Amino acid sequence: MSKNNTILELQNVESCYGKIKALRNISCKVGAGEIVTLLGANGAGKSTTLRTISGLTPASAGKIIFMDEDITAKQPHEIVEMGLIHVPEGRRIFKGMTIQENLELGSFTLRDDRERKKRMAHVFDIFPILHERRNRDSAMLSGGEQQMLAMGRAMMTKPRLLLLDEPSMGLAPFLVKEIMRIIIRLNKGGVPILLVEQNAKVALQLANHGYVLETGKIVIQGSTETLRQDESIVKAYLGE
Amino acid sequence: MSTQDIILQQLANGLIMGSFYALVALGYTMVYGIIKLLNFAHGDLYMVGGFVGFLILSAISGVLGESWTAIVCSMVLSMLAVGLLGVIIQRVAYRPMLTAPRLSILITALAVSMILSNGVMSITDGEYLAFNTDLGFDGLDFGNVFISYTQLALVISASVLMFVLYFFVNKTLYGKAMQAIAIDQDACKLMGINVNRIIALTFFIGSSLAAAAGVMAGVYYGSLHFSMGFVIGLKAFTAAVIGGIGSIPGAMLGGLLLGLLEAFGTQIPFIGSEWKDVFSFGLLILLLILKPTGILGKTEIERM
Numbered sequence: 001m002s003k004n005n006t007i008l009e010l011q012n013v014e015s016c017y018g019k020i021k022a023l024r025n026i027s028c029k030v031g032a033g034e035i036v037t038l039l040g041a042n043g044a045g046k047s048t049t050l051r052t053i054s055g056l057t058p059a060s061a062g063k064i065i066f067m068d069e070d071i072t073a074k075q076p077h078e079i080v081e082m083g084l085i086h087v088p089e090g091r092r093i094f095k096g097m098t099i100q101e102n103l104e105l106g107s108f109t110l111r112d113d114r115e116r117k118k119r120m121a122h123v124f125d126i127f128p129i130l131h132e133r134r135n136r137d138s139a140m141l142s143g144g145e146q147q148m149l150a151m152g153r154a155m156m157t158k159p160r161l162l163l164l165d166e167p168s169m170g171l172a173p174f175l176v177k178e179i180m181r182i183i184i185r186l187n188k189g190g191v192p193i194l195l196v197e198q199n200a201k202v203a204l205q206l207a208n209h210g211y212v213l214e215t216g217k218i219v220i221q222g223s224t225e226t227l228r229q230d231e232s233i234v235k236a237y238l239g240e
Numbered sequence: 241m242s243t244q245d246i247i248l249q250q251l252a253n254g255l256i257m258g259s260f261y262a263l264v265a266l267g268y269t270m271v272y273g274i275i276k277l278l279n280f281a282h283g284d285l286y287m288v289g290g291f292v293g294f295l296i297l298s299a300i301s302g303v304l305g306e307s308w309t310a311i312v313c314s315m316v317l318s319m320l321a322v323g324l325l326g327v328i329i330q331r332v333a334y335r336p337m338l339t340a341p342r343l344s345i346l347i348t349a350l351a352v353s354m355i356l357s358n359g360v361m362s363i364t365d366g367e368y369l370a371f372n373t374d375l376g377f378d379g380l381d382f383g384n385v386f387i388s389y390t391q392l393a394l395v396i397s398a399s400v401l402m403f404v405l406y407f408f409v410n411k412t413l414y415g416k417a418m419q420a421i422a423i424d425q426d427a428c429k430l431m432g433i434n435v436n437r438i439i440a441l442t443f444f445i446g447s448s449l450a451a452a453a454g455v456m457a458g459v460y461y462g463s464l465h466f467s468m469g470f471v472i473g474l475k476a477f478t479a480a481v482i483g484g485i486g487s488i489p490g491a492m493l494g495g496l497l498l499g500l501l502e503a504f505g506t507q508i509p510f511i512g513s514e515w516k517d518v519f520s521f522g523l524l525i526l527l528l529i530l531k532p533t534g535i536l537g538k539t540e541i542e543r544m
């Protein structure tokens with residue numbers, strides 16, 4: 001892949017919570033049109049990697065390049081304006097507000113009301129259940145519906161890169177399949193995706209490329225075909 | 241006076257006091273909702289608003305007199321100036337304290353309150369200032385009950401301001417962002433919301449509403465004093481808690497309720513108006529025992 005095909009690149013990124021270093025020397029890439037997955041056990045630093053990219057937990061060293069621009073020192077809202085959208089762990093929808101209001105907030109960076117309406121129609125088209133319940137309090141949604149809302153909210157602007165943190169967490173198998181289908185659909189529509197998953201089986205099916213994190217460091221990386229055959233991965237994550 | 245007259249008269253008095261309380265309580269509740277700060281300096285912004293309105297009125301009365309036009313102009317300009325002051329206070333005093341322990345920011349708020357009230361005290365030598373207007377003494381005469389046009393205009397202006405606020409918070413994207421920040425700040429950042437800017441906007445709106453109430457109080461009482469922010473600050477806080485702190489409709493409801501209860505409280509035999517404050521704070525205690533989250537409050541209140 002040529003260099004200017006790279007959408008996102010992390011170069012030796014380091015990140016801390018107070019004095020505790022959560023990420024060391026992370027380097028990885030997401031290319032145009034790709035799905036890339038980050039695997040790793042609980043506490044490995046997957047969510048922290050995404051939080052560092054979107055600016056919620058600023059990098060303490062290294063460089064993050066998005067669309068040929070250095071975003072390492074940018075504020076989260078500036079990064080969102082550039083089209084890098086992060087769907088965080090645990091969905092983080094605005095409970096107490098309606099589904100429609102949640103979606104409107106997802107389009108906060110849009111200035112054009114017509115565009116907002118168009119995007120909302122598009123999201124309702126993908127998630128008809130959200131349309132049905134648009135005036136209900138989002139706190140009343142089931143886990144799967146909340147995940148759909150979180151993803152729909154991220155699609156209210158036209159994302160140029162999506163960071164998804166464990167979209168399948170806590171969902172019944174048929175819903176995991178549904179979410180997978182939607183991820184593929186989004187990606188086919190041209191959106192590159194950086195996917196964090198505990199469910200390695202699912203992630204390795206979807207992605208083109210994968211990185212394995214262990215206590216804040218990348219220990220294995222490669223195309224998903226090779227990763228699927230890697231014995232240590234099969235042992236640790238595919239439960240065979 | 242017949243019972244009916246008394247009821248009508250106290251209704252009018254209660255609505256006026258209630259409007260002041262509600263306007264000030266709104267700022268209290270909005271700031272609490274968004275950064276969980278009890279802004280003890282808020283009552284002082286009401287006081288400063290009154291004085292700024294007075295200054296502007298004195299400056300423009302040569303041209304416009306002390307008519308309604310002049311008063312509305314001074315009120316609007318005072319709202320802008322004090323709104324800006326609120327933003328500066330937030331930026332300089334509170335923002336650096338947001339990550340510090342809760343108690344530090346409360347003490348900072350007390351310090352800001354003292355700076356404002358003592359500042360105005362030294363400028364005015366602690367004297368009362370006459371707030372002159374020539375609005376006349378006309379009004380609606382119902383036999384024994386009299387409601388001046390001034391009183392009527394104050395209640396109407398307060399209602400208009402509250403309606404505009406309600407519309408802003410519930411119907412605009414910025415207003416919704418304000419509500420969302422109270423729910424989850426990090427998630428708001430991920431929506432592309434500049435959280436600091438919305439917090440500043442919240443201080444601006446809250447402070448300017450307090451300033452509006454301050455100018456109205458100047459017109460209503462005809463005088464200003466540096467200490468006038470203290471009691472109204474406590475009352476507005478009470479109103480906000482009664483309504484459910486953090487809730488905007490709650491602050492409106494709490495303010496009006498407190499105003500009305502005080503007005504009617506003074507009519508209970510053996511309870512004169514000097515017992516008014518005892519009455520309202522007693523009510524606060526009672527409510528906190530029965531429903532700690534206030535009438536419209538949802539979340540549990542954290543212990544300070």
Ligand SMILES: Nc1ncnc2c1ncn2[C@@H]1O[C@H](COP(=O)(O)OP(=O)(O)OP(=O)(O)O)[C@@H](O)[C@H]1O
Binds near residue numbers: 020042043047
């Ligand atoms: N807010 C925080 N403050 C302090 N330490 C944190 C914080 N969030 C995470 N950590 C620590 O940073 C490390 C990485 O956490 P992270 O949430 O990135 O892991 P993860 O790979 O996403 O795990 P999981 O699969 O459980 O979601 C862990 O050791 C965790 O304890």
Ligand SMILES: [Mg+2]
Binds near residue numbers: 047048089165
């Ligand atoms: Mg995680």
